[in-house]
Amino acid sequence: MMKNRTLVLIALCIALNIGLGQAASTLKLPIFLDSIGTVLAALLMGPWVGMVTGLVTNLLWGVISGPVAAAFAPVAMVIGLVAGFAARKGLFRTLGGAVIAGVVITLFVTLVATPIRTYLFGGVTGSGADFFVAYLTAVGQKLLQSVALTVIWTNLADKIVACLVAQAVVRQLPGRIRSLFPGAGNVA
Numbered sequence: 001m002m003k004n005r006t007l008v009l010i011a012l013c014i015a016l017n018i019g020l021g022q023a024a025s026t027l028k029l030p031i032f033l034d035s036i037g038t039v040l041a042a043l044l045m046g047p048w049v050g051m052v053t054g055l056v057t058n059l060l061w062g063v064i065s066g067p068v069a070a071a072f073a074p075v076a077m078v079i080g081l082v083a084g085f086a087a088r089k090g091l092f093r094t095l096g097g098a099v100i101a102g103v104v105i106t107l108f109v110t111l112v113a114t115p116i117r118t119y120l121f122g123g124v125t126g127s128g129a130d131f132f133v134a135y136l137t138a139v140g141q142k143l144l145q146s147v148a149l150t151v152i153w154t155n156l157a158d159k160i161v162a163c164l165v166a167q168a169v170v171r172q173l174p175g176r177i178r179s180l181f182p183g184a185g186n187v188a
Helices: 004-026 036-045 047-065 067-071 073-088 095-120 130-138 143-172 182-186
Strands: none
Touching: 004 036, 004 047, 036 047, 036 073, 036 143, 036 182, 047 067, 047 073, 067 073, 073 095, 073 143, 073 182, 095 143, 130 143
16 A cells, blocks of 8 residues: 555646646647656656556546657666666666766657657657658658657656756755655666
8 A cells, every 4th residue: 555645745746747748749849848747756666556546647647638648658667677777776875877867768768759759640640750760751661660769768768867857856856855755766
């Protein structure tokens, strides 16, 4: 059974994900900004809470905005899991480690997101990254390659930003707040 503070953290992180993600989507930015809360939850409470945060974010966002977000729920789950395990391995103790965590998350995201974006949506999801898929396809790349390259590059920037922002938030929390979250000790 989850404690109240875990449920409140998940709810706050979901709101953060949807709010920032919707802003990025509305502005058609080439990054998503929809996983900062997932990474934050994973840093504070571990990989399983990160996974649940990602899952619920995308399912709820899918109900609010349409099926695209819900289809990427497995991607959001992977982000939470990998971020949480990266934190346990100490990658968030340094700035460089957080960047490496963003790269590792991107590699896992690419494996999960590429088939979803390619086979469910034909490479087009309504995000700012659609331009890159269209361009790469127009210059002769096959759709799967265009999507994979786009997923790698857009997620690389996005996940590094998510990791750095989440790391900074945890570092700025007062000590008494940090002490409430078992994973906070993995972030220096």
